Amino acid sequence: MLTLYNVPVSIYGAKLHVLLRHKELAFEELAPPGGYGSDAYKQVVPSGNVPAMIDGDLLLADSEAIAEYLEEKHPEPAMLPVGLAERALARQLSRFHDTRLEPELRVLFPVIKPDKRDAAVAAKQSGAISARLAQLARLVTATEQPLSIGDCGFPVTCLWFDALTEPLGLDIAWPPEVRAYLARLAAFPAVAAELAAYGPVVREWIGG
Ligand SMILES: N[C@@H](CCC(=O)N[C@@H](CS)C(=O)NCC(=O)O)C(=O)O
Secondary structure: OEEEEOOOOOHHHHHHHHHHHHOOOOEEEEOOOOOOOOHHHHHHOOOOOOOEEEEOOEEEEOHHHHHHHHHHHOOOOOOOOOOHHHHHHHHHHHHHHHHHHHHHHHOOHHHOOHHHOOHHHHHHHHHHHHHHHHHHHOOOOOOOOOOOHHHOHHHHHHHHHHHHHHHHOOOOOOOHHHHHHHHHHHOOHHHHHHHHHHHHHHHHHHHO
């Protein structure tokens, strides 16, 4: 069975769960010893980040590297398209999530706790997130197609945006194309199940 190092609130852990659920791969989860980023955990996973995966003798960190490994090891159901260009576009979408959209969410983490809220940061990030979502609207489609590796991060990060909107007073411009894309993804049982499990964890973390 696969083993993951993860923490329940991890965005990239939830992103990986979507793939694991869609491929119906069994896994167990361990908390990183000492917490992620700790010296104790870095003795195991040099980069100190979660999620990381153990599969037999293989230890692998980074959700994208893990996703591509699992796609190659367990090719059914396929989560990369067949065509060369289409596969490259799915990878482009993944990278857009990891390097463009999610980092704009991360900027908000220091101002989530009630005593740290900052209207100026919320206003600036509302603009930055809206700009990224406008870019995303040009990359995605609501047309029915299989769930791909490139899709897995967006339902998770957008759940955070929705959960933070009221408490932080965010003013995000949601392109209808992105809402339609997210609705298409939410119809996949793997996405629906992960959002149902992860949403309460996120809301409790924000509230707490
Ligand atoms: N690109 C990495 C990002 C993972 C990441 O940033 N994880 C966070 C928790 S959500 C983490 O481990 N932060 C601690 C650190 O990087 O030291 C991935 O896709 O797995």
